[in-house]
Amino acid sequence: MDIPFTVKERPDTGLYNGKLGIWLFLASEVMLFGGLFSAYVFLRTGAESWPVGSDILNVPMATLNTMFLITSSVTMVMSWASLKLNDFGKFKMYLGFTILLAFGFLVVKYFEYTAKFEHHLYPSTNNFLGIYFTMTGLHVLHVVGGIIVIFYFLVPGNKMWQSDPDRFVNRIEIVGLYWHFVDLVWIFLFPVFYLL
Amino acid sequence: MSTDYHKESFFTKYIWSTDHKIIGLQYGITALLWLLFGFILMMIMRYQLAYPESPIPIVGALLGDGGLLPPEMYNSLGAMHGTIMIFLGVVPLAFGAFGNYFLPLQIGAIDMAFPKLNATSYWMYFVGSVVMVTGFFVPGGAANSGWTSYPPLSNIATTGQTVWLCGMVFLITSSLLGSINILATVIQLRTEGMNWMRLPIFVWVQFITAFLLLLAFPPLEAASVLQLMDRLAGTSFFMPSGLVVSGVALSNAGGGSPLLWQHLFWFLAHPEVYVLILPAFGIVVEVIANNTRKPIWGYKSIVYAVVFLGFMSFIVWAHHMFITGMGTSMSSFFQTTTMIISIPSVVILTALFMSLWGASIRYNTPMLFALGFLPMFGIGGLTGLPLGLAAADIYLHDTYYVIGHFHYVVAPGTIFALFAGIYYWFPKMTGKRMNETLGKLHFFFSLIFMNGVFLPMMAQGLAGVSRRLWDGGEMYAHAAGVLYLNEVMSISAWLLGMTQIFFIVNMIISLMSKKTGESNPWGATTLDWSATTSPPLGHGNFEVVPTVYRGPYEYSVPGADKDFTPQNEKV
Amino acid sequence: MLELLRYFGLPTFSASTQGPAIDNINVLAHWLMALLFVGWGAFFIYTLFRFRASKNPKANYQGIRSHFSSYLEVVIGVIEVVLLLGFAIPIWASRVNDVPKGPDAIHIRVVGQQFAWNIHYPGPDGVFGAISVDLVDEVENPIGLDRSEEFAKDDIFTVNQLHIPVNTPINISLSTKDVIHSFTLTELRVKQDAIPGMEIPVWFEATMTTDELLEEIKGTAREGRGFEIACAQLCGLGHYRMKGFMTIHEMDGYEAWLAEEQEYLSEEEEDDWEDDWED
Amino acid sequence: MSEYTPEEIHHHVKTYVMVFVALAALTIITVSISYLDLGVLPAVTLALIVASIKGSLVACYFMHLISEKVTIYWTLLVTLAFFLVLMFVPLSTMLVQAKV
Numbered sequence A: 001m002d003i004p005f006t007v008k009e010r011p012d013t014g015l016y017n018g019k020l021g022i023w024l025f026l027a028s029e030v031m032l033f034g035g036l037f038s039a040y041v042f043l044r045t046g047a048e049s050w051p052v053g054s055d056i057l058n059v060p061m062a063t064l065n066t067m068f069l070i071t072s073s074v075t076m077v078m079s080w081a082s083l084k085l086n087d088f089g090k091f092k093m094y095l096g097f098t099i100l101l102a103f104g105f106l107v108v109k110y111f112e113y114t115a116k117f118e119h120h121l122y123p124s125t126n127n128f129l130g131i132y133f134t135m136t137g138l139h140v141l142h143v144v145g146g147i148i149v150i151f152y153f154l155v156p157g158n159k160m161w162q163s164d165p166d167r168f169v170n171r172i173e174i175v176g177l178y179w180h181f182v183d184l185v186w187i188f189l190f191p192v193f194y195l196l
Numbered sequence B: 001m002s003t004d005y006h007k008e009s010f011f012t013k014y015i016w017s018t019d020h021k022i023i024g025l026q027y028g029i030t031a032l033l034w035l036l037f038g039f040i041l042m043m044i045m046r047y048q049l050a051y052p053e054s055p056i057p058i059v060g061a062l063l064g065d066g067g068l069l070p071p072e073m074y075n076s077l078g079a080m081h082g083t084i085m086i087f088l089g090v091v092p093l094a095f096g097a098f099g100n101y102f103l104p105l106q107i108g109a110i111d112m113a114f115p116k117l118n119a120t121s122y123w124m125y126f127v128g129s130v131v132m133v134t135g136f137f138v139p140g141g142a143a144n145s146g147w148t149s150y151p152p153l154s155n156i157a158t159t160g161q162t163v164w165l166c167g168m169v170f171l172i173t174s175s176l177l178g179s180i181n182i183l184a185t186v187i188q189l190r191t192e193g194m195n196w197m198r199l200p201i202f203v204w205v206q207f208i209t210a211f212l213l214l215l216a217f218p219p220l221e222a223a224s225v226l227q228l229m230d231r232l233a234g235t236s237f238f239m240p241s242g243l244v245v246s247g248v249a250l251s252n253a254g255g256g257s258p259l260l261w262q263h264l265f266w267f268l269a270h271p272e273v274y275v276l277i278l279p280a281f282g283i284v285v286e287v288i289a290n291n292t293r294k295p296i297w298g299y300k301s302i303v304y305a306v307v308f309l310g311f312m313s314f315i316v317w318a319h320h321m322f323i324t325g326m327g328t329s330m331s332s333f334f335q336t337t338t339m340i341i342s343i344p345s346v347v348i349l350t351a352l353f354m355s356l357w358g359a360s361i362r363y364n365t366p367m368l369f370a371l372g373f374l375p376m377f378g379i380g381g382l383t384g385l386p387l388g389l390a391a392a393d394i395y396l397h398d399t400y401y402v403i404g405h406f407h408y409v410v411a412p413g414t415i416f417a418l419f420a421g422i423y424y425w426f427p428k429m430t431g432k433r434m435n436e437t438l439g440k441l442h443f444f445f446s447l448i449f450m451n452g453v454f455l456p457m458m459a460q461g462l463a464g465v466s467r468r469l470w471d472g473g474e475m476y477a478h479a480a481g482v483l484y485l486n487e488v489m490s491i492s493a494w495l496l497g498m499t500q501i502f503f504i505v506n507m508i509i510s511l512m513s514k515k516t517g518e519s520n521p522w523g524a525t526t527l528d529w530s531a532t533t534s535p536p537l538g539h540g541n542f543e544v545v546p547t548v549y550r551g552p553y554e555y556s557v558p559g560a561d562k563d564f565t566p567q568n569e570k571v
Numbered sequence C: 001m002l003e004l005l006r007y008f009g010l011p012t013f014s015a016s017t018q019g020p021a022i023d024n025i026n027v028l029a030h031w032l033m034a035l036l037f038v039g040w041g042a043f044f045i046y047t048l049f050r051f052r053a054s055k056n057p058k059a060n061y062q063g064i065r066s067h068f069s070s071y072l073e074v075v076i077g078v079i080e081v082v083l084l085l086g087f088a089i090p091i092w093a094s095r096v097n098d099v100p101k102g103p104d105a106i107h108i109r110v111v112g113q114q115f116a117w118n119i120h121y122p123g124p125d126g127v128f129g130a131i132s133v134d135l136v137d138e139v140e141n142p143i144g145l146d147r148s149e150e151f152a153k154d155d156i157f158t159v160n161q162l163h164i165p166v167n168t169p170i171n172i173s174l175s176t177k178d179v180i181h182s183f184t185l186t187e188l189r190v191k192q193d194a195i196p197g198m199e200i201p202v203w204f205e206a207t208m209t210t211d212e213l214l215e216e217i218k219g220t221a222r223e224g225r226g227f228e229i230a231c232a233q234l235c236g237l238g239h240y241r242m243k244g245f246m247t248i249h250e251m252d253g254y255e256a257w258l259a260e261e262q263e264y265l266s267e268e269e270e271d272d273w274e275d276d277w278e279d
Numbered sequence D: 001m002s003e004y005t006p007e008e009i010h011h012h013v014k015t016y017v018m019v020f021v022a023l024a025a026l027t028i029i030t031v032s033i034s035y036l037d038l039g040v041l042p043a044v045t046l047a048l049i050v051a052s053i054k055g056s057l058v059a060c061y062f063m064h065l066i067s068e069k070v071t072i073y074w075t076l077l078v079t080l081a082f083f084l085v086l087m088f089v090p091l092s093t094m095l096v097q098a099k100v
């Protein structure tokens, strides 16, 4: 006996299990970052003074990074659409781009972090930097997690396309949802830290 | 076994098992052991409280120092008792074990929606729990800032606190995975005919509990990360500037707020207390419906009350923070929500009392524990009311009254319900019955001694004795009149401990006894009993996946030939 | 009910003006609890007895038809509203808003630390002197008072000794040097957390002097032990022994005490000035 | 898996490209706004509005929220409610905190 609705939707909810699962997971992620954003607002409102992000952080770099993530979100959704159109080659290409862009993001982030450390700006310097490093750091961990999963489906996991294509498409959709969420978080992190 | 189509090795069958029943048992056994451990910690503490100047017998040798329990060790034991009981004991037992094992059976599912995730979540819990207690072996001992870990105390505490935080991160992750699984299972895997208003209450409460865990735990994860940063990276999220600890000015950047932690912590921890009680309600409802041989009175009102309770539990948290200097408007808000949230509990209890009217009550062990739950939870819940009124809380906050309040809900409350569940479902899990005589002894002595421990706490609280006092209040003049109660409570606690021997012996001899061969010994209507054998088949649960035709508690239906009509019986 | 609560441990005296109100709301809440518990308890035991299987072998599918329970729930709700609006919220509003600021109120700073209560009086000029963390010295100057500053010269501080006059509004600014403590005057029904980084007002008016208290408790278990300041919040290994003493005088006694302290201060200053440089 | 015909997918792809352009444009807009000296309140409001628009675009089109099932909507609605509580209730508690 197999667990029902792993591939096909359950008629009354219109969902397959994995999709519901990932949305529930994302709901908890909303609350996780919600807790951190709440901490940010709390600290900032309570602070006597709060630095202007753009004085300390590198806005052009972050803008570049925003572009990277936005683009990677498009390539991600395109790779899913390619699968839907039965174009496995395009799928691999788009997924490859996604990973590349994600690495691009990490590289930029690496330079940003090290530049801060070189100027002796550490998490312990002030609460602005503290919460900046914590939240972007946690976001970076999400990016790394995403890269690992995407890589899995790009290389070792893609055999499922042959054995169980419907399920494979579902999985790509799920990874996509996660990846878009990571992008979405960044869309808020970017103005909150760099621009305000 | 009809559905066991592939051979499994010992490892995949019992260790890395993806069968929800095995995982449920893993959760259950681990959690029971932790409960016992947490209780032992408390028995040691109770010795210190009763006889502050004397060395601890038996385990004293482990403590060094002539067997005396130093204050920092006392604080460690207290923090760990709270943490272990809640996060390693009751939640894994109530949600992990009972939820995993019986929820899929009750909705006619062949497993959880994500079996591998399920196994992962158990192992996360296991690792987290081991990490948690390794705290005892690091320099300075385990976390000693209370289970609430209020900074700045926890920020400047010894390494044990870091270990505690790491353990928490594992436990939180485990709970998140578990709750995703339960939610997806209930939404997706209900069998044909099992619509929402036919779900057993037990499933409903697990469902709402899962929602609470899913949405309330992440903020604590965030807070734990922030506190880890404070401790390891030198940030000061929870510390203002200008602190002087033992004469040394701290050099942190400052600008943080200790209240931030309290908000994030209680944002979890208040819903968490409903995580402790809701599964207990569910078990009690199942047992009472079964042993009154009549439908639960007000099924719908219970369901709505549970949903409402779950929703409200997110907006009452700051009633733990009245004394932090809250302004009038916010304190009024939180008092009001707290009063509102007490109503659904009253509704649930009322429905259960009303269910007894016209019943044909069978007094077996599970029923006794379930009935014992009602007044005990009643006392616990009622003592929550003065705490929820900020003005009364001025006096009662952080006294033993609070300790008494919540132990009445968690110990003779939830723990009794869990015992009821164990006695009730033991035949399902093993195909054997537990001994009734031992069970009844277990119940009556537990009832007496539980009250012996927790009732005097109310008196101490009214006298104003603070909690977390190493000497049990000897220092303070206002405690003088109620100091003798410490000994009463401690002796009750040890006798309560002895009483558990009835339970453990009962477990052992019942496990060794012969199978009874009955599949539905209690004459129950829900799918877990009526659609599958006891113990249930291996992977796959059912010979034929059942179809549901009616609500969960159709007992003594007029005109039916027997006094119960299972959900899956086609008339 | 008040007698019952007192029998179970609540102090029989409540030595401040707001004490009786707080006791009162406790009493009312416990009335509600007792009614519910006894009412449902009686119903519970009666049903358990009447509907036991041996007596009532066949259960009734319908069960109770009456809806009195819904009315009961409404009544509980109404009582809770009354408790909130009539008692809890007004008491709280008074606690937060009525902080006495006038000239007849006595203003004191209390600074918690592991594991003691530092009490700081402004002295005759009525103004607190400047404080600086850098000056903190656990033995000589636990609150870090800057004696060189103009207003600080006449300030008095004590450790664990709070002296106040009876029947006078007291306004305490509560803060802490290290971790969270909770300033608790059990007999006065006063409790307030001291939160690092914040200064929180606590006010009350005592209605009983220490002498009266000592008289009152003759023959009880606490005989001979006057008012104390307890700490209610876990603050480390010495939490259990973080205890201060509070003496409530008649007004003239209080003034005499202040004058005496003032005297010590001037003596100290005189013979301190030179020796201090040597060691 | 959701049932989409190839035509629909092609249509989707067009949408994705449009959304991408919009996101890129909005990014540039929000960065440019930040170089104007607007004062704290308008700056914060504008930046958050732009971010919310971008976020909604991602959620609605890339994550297909625009045509999702009710179960998901309910889940997210509840989450959103508690998210708002988490964001604003601690803050307002702090703002009315009793201070000397």
Ligand code: HEA
Pocket (backbone or CB within 6 Å): B148, B273, B274, B276, B277, B319, B320, B338, B339, B341, B342, B343, B345, B346, B349, B350, B374, B375, B376, B377, B378, B379, B380, B381, B382, B384, B385, B387, B388, B389, B393, B396, B397, B398, B402, B405, B406, B409, B410, B414, C036, C037, C038, C039, C040, C041, C042, C044
């Ligand atoms: C399972 C756990 C659980 C449950 C269910 C509750 C339920 C409630 N709790 Fe409790 N609470 C805790 C666990 C729990 N609590 C813990 C662990 C703490 C301390 C944490 C710490 O500081 O370490 C705490 C602390 C706590 C405080 C903070 C006190 C302080 O620190 O100063 C407050 C204040 O409002 C409070 C209120 C309430 C209220 C109003 C309810 C209500 O939901 C209760 C509603 C129930 C009823 C009103 C009962 C209905 C009864 C009847 C219908 C009649 C019954 C009669 C018979 C049976 C005869 N609780």
Ligand code: HEA
Pocket (backbone or CB within 6 Å): B032, B033, B035, B036, B039, B042, B046, B078, B079, B081, B082, B083, B085, B086, B090, B145, B146, B147, B148, B276, B403, B407, B410, B411, B412, B415, B453, B467, B468, B469, B493, B496, B500, B503, B504, B507
């Ligand atoms: C779920 C939560 C839970 C439970 C069940 C308990 C149960 C008990 N607690 Fe605990 N307690 C807390 C949660 C809990 N506690 C918390 C959160 C605190 C606050 C900590 C802090 O200050 O930070 C606290 C604090 C606390 C204190 C105050 C300490 C202080 O302030 O200094 C005391 C004092 O007596 C106490 C006593 C007890 C006792 C006697 C029990 C007994 O009821 C225990 C009974 C236990 C059992 C009956 C379990 C038996 C299980 C078995 C026998 C298993 C058998 C095993 C197998 C078959 C394998 N507890």
Ligand code: CUA
Pocket (backbone or CB within 6 Å): C112, C113, C114, C115, C180, C181, C182, C231, C232, C233, C234, C235, C236, C238, C239, C240, C242
């Ligand atoms: Cu200070 Cu406890």
Ligand SMILES: [Cu+2]
Pocket (backbone or CB within 6 Å): B269, B270, B273, B316, B317, B319, B320
């Ligand atoms: Cu609570």
